[in-house]
Amino acid sequence: MNATIVDVLIENIKTDQSLLEQTEAQIETAKENKKNVVDRLKDYRRDITVLLKYADDEQRKRIEELGFDFSESERGLNPVASLVMDIIMKAKDNQLTNEQLYEAYVKSFKNKGDAFNYTEFNIKCRSLFNTQRLLRKKGTDPKSSRDDIVSLNGRVLPKEDDTATSKVENAKKSNSNAKKPAHEK
Incomplete structure (x- = not known):
């Protein structure tokens, strides 16, 4: 065929x-x-x-x-996360509820409309928890994150005030005087 x-x-x-x-x-x-x-x-x-x-x-x-660039995580945070770190650092005992943290964030704006809404705010802050700069302890309501306790991971060393510094300096002077013979004092 x-x-x-x-x-x-x-x-x-x-x-x-x-x-x-x-x-x-x-x-x-x-x-x-x-x-x-x-x-x-x-x-x-x-x-x-x-x-x-x-x-x-x-x-x-x-x-x-291998192509992983961590310069942003080394260099700094997104603007919201950076602001949140400042707020937590100034808070009593370096902790707030998530709702208090969000309210402090919103208050930092002259025009409240410039602030992200609560959900977007939490997304922007996620890097702080992923890098363990901040810790989150679940609040009483399992369905809401508003009463979660957000705290700084680690402790902040207290700043030496002038009185503490002068006390240390005075103690050093009295120790050095105690070691000197009586006729040199």
């Missing part, structure tokens, strides 16, 4: 349609594989941002060679 040009064209179309289906299936599999790898890399990035403070200089260098 002699195949006509139309028969050849029909066979070519069938073959290419079959190849297209196989290729699309391979593409979908590759997309899924890519998504899985990207998700793992995101998880690694989150792990590294938390654990970076334990890395020595050599490990930091190797991490940066």
Whole structure:
């Protein structure tokens, strides 16, 4: 049987349609594989941002060679997180409820409309908890974050005031005088 040009064209179309289906299936599999790898890399990035403070200089260098850039986390915070850190540092015992923290944040604006809403505010502050600069203790209402206690991780060293400094200096002087012979005093 002699195949006509139309028969050849029909066979070519069938073959290419079959190849297209196989290729699309391979593409979908590759997309899924890519998504899985990207998700793992995101998880690694989150792990590294938390654990970076334990890395020595050599490990930091190797991490940066892998393409992870932590200059922003090293350099500073987003403006909302930076403001929140200032508010917490000035708060009594360096802690507030999440609602008090948000209210203090809003009060820092002349035009209250410039402040983010409560949800966006919490999203902007998330880096403070991820890097463990701040800690969150769940409040009494499990469905709301407003009464959660937000506190500074670690303690703030008290600033030496002039009276404490002068007491230390006076103690040093009296100790040095006590060691001198009586005729030198």
